[in-house]
Amino acid sequence: MERRLQTIEAQIRFSTQIIKRLGEELNPSIDQSILELVKNSYDADAKSCIVELDSITELGGSIKISDDGNGMDSENIINGWLVLGESSKKADEKTKLGRIPSGNKGLGRLAALRMGTTARLTSYPKREKGTFYELLIDWNKYDNAKLVEDVSLPVKKYQSVTEKFESGTIISIENLRNKIGDREVTKIARGLILLSDPFDDDPNAFRPRLISEEFREMEQLVARRYFDDADYHLVAQVDKKGVGYASINDYKGNTLFQATHADLSKKSKKGNVYKCPPITFDLWTFLLNEVTFSTRQTSVGEVRAWLKEFGGVHLYENGLRVNPYGNPGNDWLDMNLSRAKSPEERPSTNTSIGAVRIKESDSLLSQKTDRSGLIEDETFHEIKSFCKDAMDWMARSRMEVAERKRTAERLRSQVESSGTKERLEKEIKLITGPKQNKIQQAFVKYEKAQKEEIKALKAEIQLYRTLSTAGITAATFSHESRGNAIKVLTVSINTIDNRIKKYLSTSYEDLFKKPLIRIYASVDSLAVMGNATLSLLQRDKRRPVKVNIHKVINNSIEILQPFFDGRDIKVTSDLFEGNPFVRATEAAIESIVTNLFNNSIAALEDVTKQRQIFIRTIVDDNILSLTVSDNGPGIKGLSLRDIWLPGETSYPNGTGLGLTIVRDAVHDLGGKVSANANGEYGGADIIVEIPILGI
C-alpha cells in the first residue's frame, strides 16, 4: 500500500535558449519585426511614429522607434509588453481613436528587440503625466544565464524634467547583430506606407515616418507614398460661386488639359453652377502595368497593394475624414461601374486614389445620426455630380489622346511602308548585271499584286460596313416591328377570332377559320424577320463557350421555319447521333448555319418543284462534317474557287458575302470548306469540316 510523504511544487521553466528560438528562428523577417513595433504604436493611438535607422548597413548600427501614443506605466510594461504569447488587445475592441488593433502576440516584438545586443524602452504614460518608465534589456545577460527567470529586468520610474514628451514610447535597439540592406529597408518602407493614412488632412491619422541618412530615397517614398507614380493627377475645384474648373497633370506636374466650368458641366448641368460649398477634388490615376513601371523604382505590385488598401475617393469635411467614403468596398462615385461600362481610360477604385475636400461647409452638409456618412441631400448630390463630371471630362480628354495616338500610329505605318519601298528600290539599283532587271520585274509584279490585294481588302471592308449598317438598321426595325406592329396584329386577330367564335360560332368553320389561319401564319412569318435578326445579335452568343452544334442547327431551323414555310421550302435534317461540341462562340456556328441556309434559300428562288434543303452531319475521327444541300440549279457562272470570295455572287441582289463569312468562320475554328456544283439532290452541296472536342 502507498503512503504520501511529501508534495513538492514544480513549474515548467524555460531555458534562455527558448528566447533565441522564439525571437530569431520563428520570426526571421527583419522588416516584419520592426513593423510589429510600429503596429504597437498604431494600437497605442499614436499619430506620429518615427522609425530612425542609423548606420544599419554596418554591424553595430541602431534602430529607434518613437511615438506619441498613450505610453505605458509599470503595469502595462510588466503585464503587457513583457508578456509573450498573449495579446492584451482584443481584435473586436477598437481603440479610443476607433482603430482596430493590428499587433500580434508579441513574438514579432521579441524578434525586433533581439536584433541588437540591447533594447531600451522609455515610456511616458498618458495617465501619469510628468513621469516616465525605463527598462533596459541586455541580451548578453541571457546568454550567460541558464533560465529565463534568472535574468531580472528592473522597470525604473523617473520624474520627467523636460516637457518634450507629453506621452509616448521610445524603443531603441542598439548594437545591431546583423547588417540591414536595401531589400529589408524597401520592405520596411512599403510596410510603413501601408500603415499610414494616405492623406495628411485628418489630425487623428497615423503618420509613420522613416529617417535614414543611408536611405534617403526610401525616406522620401514613405513621406510621399506612391503619389509620384501616378500617371495622371486630376485637380478639380468648385469656387465660392459654384463655378467649377479642372486640370489634368502628368507625373511631372505638367498640365496636360484644362477645363472650364462649361467643359465640365456640359452634360448634366447645362451651364448652371454647382450648388455646393467650395470643394477641391484630387484624383491620382495609375496605369498599373509592367511596361509603365519598368523604368521606375517602385514595382507595380507594391502600388497595387497600396491602392487595394487605400484606393478610391476619400472625403474630408473641414479637415476631418468622413467615413465610409473611400473605405475598401465603398465606391460612392460609382467609379467601378463607370469603368465596367466603358473600360477605356477610366479609373477604378483599384487604380486610383483621391480626396474630396470640403471647406467652409457652413452646416450645408450634415452627418447621419448613426455617423454612417453624410445625409444624401441636394448639396451632397451636387458634390457627387461635380466629381463625376470631372472624372467624365478626364475620361473624355484621355480618350482624345488615345485616339490621336491611334491616328498617329496609322500614319506612321503608312510612312514606314513608303520608306521601306524606297529603300528596297535603292538596294535593287545597287545590284549589277542581269539579276537587277529580273528582281526589278519581280518587285513590280509583287507591288501590283499587293495593290490589288489592298484594293480587294478595302472593297471587302466597305462591304462589311455596308452590311453592318444594314444589320443595325434591321435590328432597329426588328425591335420596332416586334414591339408594336406585330403585337397589334396578334392581339387584334386573337380578339376577332374569339369574337367570331362567340357571336358567329355556326359559321366560324366555313367562313372564317381558313382566312384566320392564313393571317396567323402571315403574322408568324412577319415576326420571324425580327426574331431572327435579334436572335443573331444576342450578346451571349459572342462569348466563347462549349457549343453544341446540333442544338445551334435545330435552333436556327426553328427560328427560320416560318420563313421556310413562307417560301414553300421543306427542310430535312439528318444529324449524326449524339451532341458534337466545340469551344467557340455560338455566333460563329450560327453564322455558318444561317448563311448556308440563306445561300440555299436564294438558290431555290426560281425552283418550281417542291423546294428542299437537306442538312446532314457526320462525325469521323473527331471531325464534324456538315453538308447543306438543296435541289436548286447548283453553282452556275462562278468557279468553285470563286464562290468563297467576297462580293462574288450569281444572284442579282446577293451580297456575295455569305459564303465568305462561312469560310472565315470555319477557318477560325481550324476547319475547312468545300463545295460541289451539283450534288446528290441536283443543287449545290456546301461542305464544312470542323474539328470537334467531343460528342
Next chain:
Amino acid sequence: MGIQIAEQVIDRLCIIDDDEGARSSYVEAFYDSGFKSFPQERVVDVDLFLNNSLTASDAVVSDHQLKKKNYFPINGAQVVSMCYDRRIPSVLVTKYDQAQLPEIRKFRQKIPVILNPSLFREDTIIHSLEVCIKEFKGVMRADRKLWRTLVRIDSIEPNFIYIIIPGWDTTEAISIGIDELPQHIRTIVAVDKRMHVQINVGCESVNDLYFGEWEVK
C-alpha cells in the same frame, strides 16, 4: 360588376402601352369581357399616376418599353413592381429580348407573371392576376420561391459578369449586368469567387431567374 379572382373582385383594368394602337387593341380585347378596361394616357409624373390613376384601378396590364416614345418616365417592369408594392395585381405583357433582360430582372421579384402578347387573352389575364393575388396572400409558386444558393463567378466582361449556379444548371453561364449587382458586390467581383445568393432555382427558363440578397463570406 367585375370578375371574382381569388376572392377579390377585379373590375377596372388599366392598360399601359406606349403605342396607341396596342392600347386600343388591348382595350378592344376586353370589350365584351367582365372587365372594364381603360387606356392610360401619357404620364409625366409617376407620383401623380400612382396617387390618381392607379387608385382608380383594380388591376394593371402593362407593356415593358414605355420610355421610347416619351409616354412614361419609367419602364413597365418598374411600374408593375410599384403596383406590387401597393398590392395591385399587375401583368407585364411584353416580348422582351435578352438585351432587356437585366432591366426587367432588377424588378422580377415583384413581377409575378410576364405574358407574351401572343398569349394575351381574357383567360390568360385572369390566370395571371390570380397568380398575383395569391402571391400577395403569401402563396408563392414553386418557380418563384427564393432559395439560398451557391454561385460561382465564371468570367467578367465589360458591363457584365457571368455566373454559374450549380444548383440550377452546372453548364450554363448566366450573364448579369453590373447594374444589377448590389454596390458592395460590384467592387469585389473576381473570377472564381463564390458567394451565396437568394435565387428562385425552381424556375425552368433563364428568363425567369431573379436574384434576392447577395452575401459575401
